[in-house]
Amino acid sequence: MHLRDQLGLAALCLSLVSVPAMAVTAQPDEAAVAHGLLRPRICLVLSGGGARGAAHVGVIKVLEEYRVPIDCIAGTSMGALVGAAYATGTTTPEMVTILKSISTELLFRENPPRQELAMRRKRDDYGILFTPEVGISDGEVKVGKGVVTGVQLETVLRRLSKIKGHYQFDRLPIPYRAVATDLVTGKAVVFREGELANVMRASMSVPGAVSPADFDGMLLVDGMLTRNLPVQTAREELGADIIIAVNVGTPLLKREDLNGFFGVTGQMLSILTEQNVQVSLAALQPDDILISPELGDYSTSDFDDLQQIAPLGEAAARKVAGRLAALSLPQAEYAALRKRQQVTVVADLQPVDEIRFDNLQRVNPRTVKADMETQPGQPIEQEALDRDIRRIYGTGDFEHVTYRFIEEPGKRILVVDAVEKVWGPDYLRFGLGLSSDFSGDAFFNLRGSYRRTWLNELGAEWRTDVQLGHVSGLYTEFYQPLSADGPFFVVPHAEVERRTADLYRDDDRVAGYEMTSRQAGIDVGANLKRYGELRLGMLGGRLKPQLDTGPQSLSVGESSIHQGAFTSRLILDQLDSIHFPRSGWRASVNVFDSTASLGADDEYTKWDADANAVISFGNHTFNFGLKAGDKLGNDPLPRYDQFQWGGFLSGSGYATGQLAGESLQFGRVMYYHRILRSSIFEGAYAGISLEASRIGNPLVPGNTEDWLRSASVFMAADSPIGPMYLGYGRAQDGNSSFYFYVGRPF
DSSP: OOHHHHHHHHHHHHHHTSSOOOOEESOOOSOOOOOOOSSOOEEEEEOOOGGGGGHHHHHHHHHHHTTOOOOEEEEETHHHHHHHHHHTTOOHHHHHHHHHHOOHHHHHOOSOOGGGSOHHHHGGGGSSBOSOOEEEETTEEEOOSEEEOSHHHHHHHHHHOSOOSEEEGGGSSSOEEEEEEETTTOOEEEESEEEHHHHHHHHTOOTEEEOOEEETTEEEEETHHHHSSOHHHHHHHHOOSEEEEEOOOOOOOOGGGOOSHHHHHHHHHHHHHHHHHHHHHHTOOTTOEEEOOOOTTOOTTOGGGHHHHHHHHHHHHHTTHHHHHTTOOOHHHHHHHHHHHOOOOOOOOOOOSEEEEOSOSSSOHHHHHHTOSOOTTSOOOHHHHHHHHHHHHHTSSEEEEEEEEEEETTEEEEEEEEEEOTTOSEEEEEEEEEEEOSSSOEEEEEEEEEEEOOSSTTOOEEEEEEEEESEEEEEEEEEEESSSSSSEEEEEEEEEEEEEEEEEETTEEEEEEEEEEEEEEEEEEEEETTTEEEEEEEEEEEEEEEEEESOGGGOOOOSOEEEEEEEEEEEEEOOSOSSSOOSEEEEEEEEEEEOGGGTOSSOEEEEEEEEEEEEEETTEEEEEEEEEEEESSSSOOOGGGSEEEOSTTSSTTSOTTOEEEEEEEEEEEEEEEEEEOOSSSOOEEEEEEEEEEEEEEESSTTSOOSOEEEEEEEEEEOOTTSOEEEEEEEETTSOEEEEEEESOOO
16 A cells, blocks of 8 residues: 555545544435334344454344344444344354354455466465565556455355345345445445345455445445444434444554554544444433443454354343343244244355356456356356355456346346456566575575566466576566467566576585576467466577586586477476465476477486375374486486485485485475464464485485485474475484575475
8 A cells, every 4th residue: 555545544534533424325215114013113233343243143142032122233344244144034043153164364365275276376386476466557556455355255244144136125034224434435325225245345344454345336445434333324224213232342552552553543443433433322312222242352353263252242231131121022922023034045046147247458258257167057056156256356367356146138147246456457576585504505585576467358468577696587478378268378488597506525515506597488388277287398598507616627618508408397286375285286297308409419308297295184284295307218417407406395404405416206204283373374383304315326426326314393484475484404314404494495
């Protein structure tokens, strides 16, 4: 977010102090009907408060216990969420079950499971990039409007609401209202109709955390800014005679916690919220009931503690049990009321005749449709449709994706509302890699990646990566699909790289080399859906190896080596994470056929393959890895293109690249235990590995060809700058080393 955007948000917040809340409705076209009750009309008013709003479920449980009739509901933010669930017939046991499944990770990790991503997006994980993508447009850097877009949030909201589709809220089993805030005018928006999941998401779009909702031309954020406890809405919109108001509050931070920009900004939002809550509390009348759960230190972001927060609402409601009992209905009458208010849900499996994407300017809808499980003419499966929405969002082209069903004469249409990123279509990311063995070898790499997307209607993409450090270079490729909805593509590419390599005799470093290469080539390939990618290609270029340190007798000799080769690569990837996988598998095979027909000085064929399989039992994970490589045929591998091995988790105990030769065999069994969960990142782990390596026909005569056994212990954690490892490795022959890594070590 630009500083001016942050200041603009602060200015809006300050302006809201003096702006009276005004109801902007979703255009109802009927007046409220007569209620026909012979008793007071009781309305439940539920405040916002993020995770603290789980206490609303506990309050409702007590209201049911005392048979208090609820004739209407008004809610804001989390109160709108719980209120919509209850208004559409979701029972309290069902809400408790749903609360058990909700976590911060579920709500705010919006990308689909990694297994479902296209291989092009999975490839980003293999490097050291860690920052979110920022947009580059007209020479200006742009970012998103929130930490998350609400795609995953809406998936959860659809589970909470038993009624799907567009509804007038007076016709729900319990009449309902939700409140949001217009970010442009600073006024309250009261929803009387709409798609419930979209309405709930708009009402709880916390500024800066969840992107604003675009609704009928309005840019909507959390209703807490204008009407966090919508007492007036219940009275004016729903005709309440008695209000049961539940205020879970937004607690102010203590002075010692106001130690940063975000703390101060959050405090401003809390102050604004508290001011409008006080106005609502002043509007309560003597017959109304106020319930204020004592939620202690639970914050608005404690979504991992919903099960512990809900019972605190029960305790608060029981404190006013006498007043609730005065509103109690006879058992038979209350049972009849609840029966009318609960909905028997019949799954909507009716097929659609068309899938439509509206208002796409860059992205070709044929490309998106080709990867959807939901297809015209087939029964609608809710879980598959939710996966489709997350997968579309996971392409990286959209800032928000949702859907709706519409009826046109003679056909039913699924409309996917996919909003293209306003900060695209060009993106920039950065990465950092650090490593040290605490004995003199320390490396760093700094990387930047610039990606231009949708250069034509087939989805062409031009990507350029620049890296400085231990390995420095520039890589660029132009990815051109051959059709909008087919698997085939062509990729011309070029690369300039400088790297260093060391040569060891046993444990002694005897020489160091600097290798400079320039290559260009072209690949043709096929996307294997979400499973992987196959490429066949050819390349040519020059390699300049140069002795940097060591005796002249170890010089490579040639000043410039011409290269030309046919290449092939197959990658299959179904790991759930590339850094700390807990399930899935991955495999790859590469063949490099250097041939004089393409201008190579040396003719040889080199292959390598690796595989991983991961399985978890609770917080316990076993990761099995294999790697092998050798020559094909009788032509030996040249000295400059032999296998190098050794280092943390790849022959632990040895220096990075200490083992070199013409063939490689390696196996590893790794165990790690998750010792700390994280809401946004992947948590922290403690682990061990057992490894065995063998180098055949060593580059330095006299080096061993025996199996080399080693082991390591490590602590690791995901972090804002990527995975971090601190470990110790020891080999059977006595080689040992401590290691520190930022980035992926294997």
